Amino acid sequence: MAERRTQYEIYWEILVFCKTPRTFTGIINRCDLNSKTGQEYIAFLIAKGYLSQQKDGEKSSYVATESARDYIALFSELYQKLFDKIPGFRL
């Protein structure tokens, strides 16, 4: 499914999943990404301050920051509106 999602959908999935600290492997498995694209997405989110890296000895995990809340909320609002605004399909 990975290639059928937009980058904004993938950012949203990563941020929601990382509400609690997650490992890199956990993120790429859950979000159905390969290692290379996973690194790119995570690097972008860290650079923008939506994700922070926590190190515990040799283990490293990622967690969403407070700033991610606005994006998550906006995303949910916009996507749920797709069902509020647009006349649906019914048998």
Next chain:
Amino acid sequence: MDTDTLSQFKSEFNSFFMLVLLNMAFGALAMAFGMQYMIMAVLGLPLVQTSPPLQVLAGAISMAGFGLGFMWILSSTKILRGIKGIRREFRSHEGPVPDETLTGWIVRMLAHYRENKKILPWMITISRLGGCCFVTLGIVNILQGVTAWNAGGNWMDMTLPFMAAAINLTLGFATIAISIGFHRYAHAWDIRLDETARNETLLERTLEHR
């Protein structure tokens, strides 16, 4: 979580799931009828009066019908496979649905639609063709019935074509209705995809401008 959004999502999802299941059932029927006519035409079992070229033609048409039914089932299966996971999740979900869970289902349905966007027009065409085949068969059955009625004969010979016509016409119109259902579904999701593309500008601005 907006309960209206959730109930609309569930209702649409269930309608689509039912539509795909019905489509598979009618595809299986088309395949079965195709196979039946093909065997009958090849063996020359019932209509022994028909000439060999006509039997070959009937066999070829039946083979095409069988192939159409097979492809019909294959494309329905592909679509069904994609939505079964989401259905399992929301059926097993108990209690209030969190915002993020509902949004996640919407994202997955959008991804599923993007993935199957090219198959849907094909399914609409197959359903319409299949529907037209059934309706044509129904009309042929009516003509056969009228001929048998005028010629006289036993009760079975006169009524069987009308029963076959009723079955074929019902299948035909139901299949055409399914194709209309798929068309409506594709239309609703095309609008949603356009809206998503428009939303991307806003999402990009929110993400980038920090």
